[in-house]
Amino acid sequence: xxxxxxxxxxxxxxxxxxxxxxxxxxxxxxxxxxxxxxxxxxxxxxxxxxxxxxxxxxxxxxxxxxxxxxxxxxxxxxxxxxxxxxxxxxxxxxxxxxxxxxxxxxxxxxxxxxxxxxxxxxxxxxxxxxxxxxxxxxxxxxxxxxxxxxxxxxxxxxxxxxxxxxxxxxxxxxxxxxxxxxxxxxxxxxxxxxxxxxxxxxxxxxxxxxxxxxxxxxxxxxxxxxxxxxxxxxxxxxxxxxxxxxxxxxxxxxxxxxxxxxxxxxxxxxxxxxxxxxxxxxxxxxxxxxxxxxxxxxxxxxxxxxxxxxxxxxxxxxxxxxxxxxxxxxxxxxxxxxxxxxxxxxxxxxxxxxxxxxxxxxxxxxxxxxxxxxxxxxxxxxxxxxxxxxxxxxxxxxxxxxxxxxxxxxxxxxxxxxxxxxxxxxxxxxxxxxxxxxxxxxxxxxxxxxxxxxxxxxxxxxxxxxxxxxxxxxxxxxxxxxxxxxxxxxxxxxxxxxxxxxxxxxxxxxxxxxxxxxxxxxxxxxxxxx
Amino acid sequence: xxxxxxxxxxxxxxxxxxxxxxxxxxxxxxxxxxxxxxxxxxxxxxxxxxxxxxxxxxxxxxxxxxxxxxxxxxxxxxxxxxxxxxxxxxxxxxxxxxxxxxxxxxxxxxxxxxxxxxxxxxxxxxxxxxxxxx
Numbered sequence: 002x003x004x005x006x007x008x009x010x011x012x013x014x015x016x017x018x019x020x021x022x023x024x025x026x027x028x029x030x031x032x033x034x035x036x037x038x039x040x041x042x043x044x045x046x047x048x049x050x051x052x053x054x055x056x057x058x059x060x061x062x063x064x065x066x067x068x069x070x071x072x073x074x075x076x077x078x079x080x081x082x083x084x085x086x087x088x089x090x091x092x093x094x095x096x097x098x099x100x101x102x103x104x105x106x107x108x109x110x111x112x113x114x115x116x117x118x119x120x121x122x123x124x125x126x127x128x129x130x131x132x133x134x135x136x137x138x139x140x141x142x143x144x145x146x147x148x149x150x151x152x153x154x155x156x157x158x159x160x161x162x163x164x165x166x167x168x169x170x171x172x173x174x175x176x177x178x179x180x181x182x183x184x185x186x187x188x189x190x191x192x193x194x195x196x197x198x199x200x201x202x203x204x205x206x207x208x209x210x211x212x213x214x215x216x217x218x219x220x221x222x223x224x225x226x227x228x229x230x231x232x233x234x235x236x237x238x239x240x241x242x243x244x245x246x247x248x249x250x251x252x253x254x255x256x257x258x259x260x261x262x263x264x265x266x267x268x269x270x271x272x273x274x275x276x277x278x279x280x281x282x283x284x285x286x287x288x289x290x291x292x293x294x295x296x297x298x299x300x301x302x303x304x305x306x307x308x309x310x311x312x313x314x315x316x317x318x319x320x321x322x323x324x325x326x327x328x329x330x331x332x333x334x335x336x337x338x339x340x341x342x343x344x345x346x347x348x349x350x351x352x353x354x355x356x357x358x359x360x361x362x363x364x365x366x367x368x369x370x371x372x373x374x375x376x377x378x379x380x381x382x383x384x385x386x387x388x389x390x391x392x393x394x395x396x397x398x399x400x401x402x403x404x405x406x407x408x409x410x411x412x413x414x415x416x417x418x419x420x421x422x423x424x425x426x427x428x429x430x431x432x433x434x435x436x437x438x439x440x441x442x443x444x445x446x447x448x449x450x451x452x453x454x455x456x457x458x459x460x461x462x463x464x465x466x467x468x469x470x471x472x473x474x475x476x477x478x479x480x481x482x483x484x485x486x487x488x489x490x491x492x493x494x495x496x497x498x499x500x501x502x503x504x505x506x507x508x509x510x511x512x513x514x515x516x517x518x519x520x521x522x523x524x525x526x527x528x529x530x531x
Numbered sequence: 532x533x534x535x536x537x538x539x540x541x542x543x544x545x546x547x548x549x550x551x552x553x554x555x556x557x558x559x560x561x562x563x564x565x566x567x568x569x570x571x572x573x574x575x576x577x578x579x580x581x582x583x584x585x586x587x588x589x590x591x592x593x594x595x596x597x598x599x600x601x602x603x604x605x606x607x608x609x610x611x612x613x614x615x616x617x618x619x620x621x622x623x624x625x626x627x628x629x630x631x632x633x634x635x636x637x638x639x640x641x642x643x644x645x646x647x648x649x650x651x652x653x654x655x656x657x658x659x660x661x662x663x664x665x
Contacts, residue, residue, distance in 0.1 A: 002578035009576070121581030129620040133627065140628040149630060183581025184574065395542065 004178045009185050012177035016170060017192055019069025020048030021199075022076035024273070027051060029079060031321060032269060039266035042203035042251070045196050046273035048072075049166065050328055053280050056169040057334045061143040062176040116237040117190055121183035127239025130160045132186060135171035139181055143172075151342040162344040164335055166280035167241055190236065193244045194220070200251045203270060206262050211470035215254075218462060219247050235455065242452035245281045248274055249288040249456060250463035256296050257420050257467045260412065265317060272321055276328025283346060286332070288456060291426050292419075299418030303411045348445075349437045363436050372435050375446035376454060377428065393421065396465045416471075420464030424457045431457070585621045588613060591660040592639050593625040599655060599662060602628075603635040608644025610660075636665040 024044030032040050055068060122132045134150060141148040144165065151161045170189035175181045197219065201212040220236065235243035252274040259267035275293060278285030304310045318325075339345055353363055400413055431453055438445045574580040582590055588610060596604055604626070606619050613619070622639075623631050637654075638645055642661045645651060651663035 004576045006576065119575055121584050123584040125617065125620070128624050133624040136624060136627050149627075152630070152632075155631065155633075180578035182575070182577060182579055183584075185576065 002180050004180070004185075008178045009174065009188055012174045013188050013192060013195075015066075015069055015073075015177065016173060017045075017195055019072050020052060021045050022048070022072035023051050023068070024048030025076050026072060026079065027327065028269065028324065029083075031324065032266060033083075035266050036205070036264075039203050039205050039264065040269050042196070042200040042255070043266065043270035043273045045199050046270070046277045047324065047327070049170075049196075050273065050277055050280060050331060053164075053166040053169060054327070054331045054334065056138075056144055056165060057331055057338070059144050062138070062173055063142060065143075065173055066177070117187050117194075118184060120187075120237065122187065122239045123183075124238045124240065130163050131168055131239055131241060132171065132183065133159075134163065134165060135168035135175070135186055135189075136181055138165070138168055138172035139175045142176070144169075151344065161342055162283070162339050162346050164280050164283065166277075166331075187237070187239055190239070190244065193248070194236075197247060197251070200254075200270075200274075203266075204254060204258060206258055206264075206267075207467075207470050211466065215463065215466055218466070219250065219459070235452070240452065241282045242284075242455055245278060245285055245288070246455040246459040248281060249278055249285070249292065250459040252278065252289070253292050253420065253423055253460055254463055254467050256292060257416055257464070257471070260296070260299070260416050260419060261471050265320070268317060269321060269324065272324055273328065276325075276332075279332055284453070284456070287430065288427065288460075291430070292423050292460075295419045295423045295426060299415035302418065303414040348439060349434055350439050351437060353437055354433075368436050368442055369432075371442055371446060372432055376431065376435065376450040392465065393461070396468055397421070400468055416468060420468050421461065424459075424461030424464060427460055428457045582625050585625060586614060586618050588641075588660060589618050589621045589625055591657055592622050595655060595657045595660060595662055596626045596629050596639065601637050601662065603630045603632040604637045604639045604662070605633055605635040606631065606639050607648070608640040610640045610644070638663040638665075 021041070021044050024047035027047055028040065028044060052065065052068070055065065060068070122128050137149045138144060144150075149155075150159070150165075167189050170192060171186035174188050175186050178185065197216065201207075201216060204212065207215075236247075252271055255267045255271040255274060258264070259271055275289040278289045300311060300314060353359060356363075397417065400417055401410075435442065435446065435450075582593060585593075592606075592610070606622065611619050619631075638648065638651060639660070639662055642653075642656055642659055645653060645661050645663040648663065650665055654662045654664050
């Protein structure tokens, strides 16, 4: 039996288009009237989460096709029905820049794309966990009691506690094509690669040149992956760690952009990506907690005196409560399955943390020396860590110098806490987790340390690039940015007065108008009267 | 002040470039050390392909299970221990939907391991790997 490349391309297109459309349908009410391109990545992440939820609710793969087609038709119908609502605001120059960006990114990613499709699955985790689960879903047409992920007399290594989001995508692509082999089901990684490009299109506040640098760094041409000798294989082998790290970096990026610009679309993207992470791999739950924890700490630490600002943030979060519920649902359902199957991860003994007197044994010098040699040394780029530390120091100094000129140090402090501490907190927590390992630590480190180092690397790396790219934007356009920053209302009014000169009292109707569209309509009505 | 920013930005870009150049050097050094890719471009759109990268016992056992149309099997003997369980783990994925079941009456393993088991008749022997049945 043989298929054509067109079959695989149409399967990927249908899944991608369907996920985007489903995300759009689920979120349009919360984001109506907002910039559609900015929230495009959020729609993609939400769509993937919703499709994962449907798989967990035991909808068959044939049923998934119906949902994908229905979502595309529904999204088109909604777009036609709401055609007066401007979702995309782009001009030809922006299109040209984006086309150049996509071209450069594809060129950079060509190495990984080639290996992704022309190399069969052969590594341990990829073969025995991810693509076995995908094959099981494919042969049983979705998740059911007969799927075989768990059955009483099963043998061998199964890891039934690993999430099914990525295997479900592979299974769907194989279902669409009509048969299974060990090459094209890896197209699920290609969908994540396309998601990365969508994310860069959605990050509209970043200059396209910085976006290109970010993508080039993320797809494998980065010092960490090269120094450990795995570049660019981690994104193509079928392991999920590399892509989990990239998506954690994207979650951090959008949250940092939200802190900087206060745009609701960026918060939407960050929330949906955050809830996608545990679906990609179990460690994603820890990454999400760390990223949003660092955000909360930064928010509280630098805005303690400004309670209204904190209230504003909380209110914005509360607007997205249905999206949050939808993001949490797959986690809850999957936990129920794991409890029923007794498939909880048993590699670590967290109960030892309660034994306060035993900390000397848990964090012994021998363990720390092993962890240092196998994990932290790799995270900090091995033999040229000094360059890495120099880069971090330069970023921090550059940030503070910029803050002195723009006098916006409060928000900057919040951004720095989020962007630069997330990766370091993750390193610290991973050291604790490794110390609680119930396996032989040497074996455990040798099988997983290089992959987990990726998460820390991406969090710190993307955090730094986000800070630098945003500060460049701020430093060169101070006059324009002053109006957009969330400075206190009195200060903003004073600034406006200083720029515009003496204020003449405006007509009462215009001062009370807050809706731009209404203001535009009134202005056009006045013109017609003249 | 803008000149200071421009200078700082240039320094940062140079630093990033140095880090990346150092990384590219490592890439070229490491590429030779990495295993050669298993590219067979004509195979990637054909059903059931991709098992040729597996260890030979996995390939032979999977072929045997497929040709005998067995729905379940139970690996025994040295086959289970080969490459720290990698051979059997891969067999699990390659032979699916045939299930690896500890209660199965179809035993898969090396010939010398299967013949030692009392009450088992050899069904098929394929280059040293065979299927026996209670």
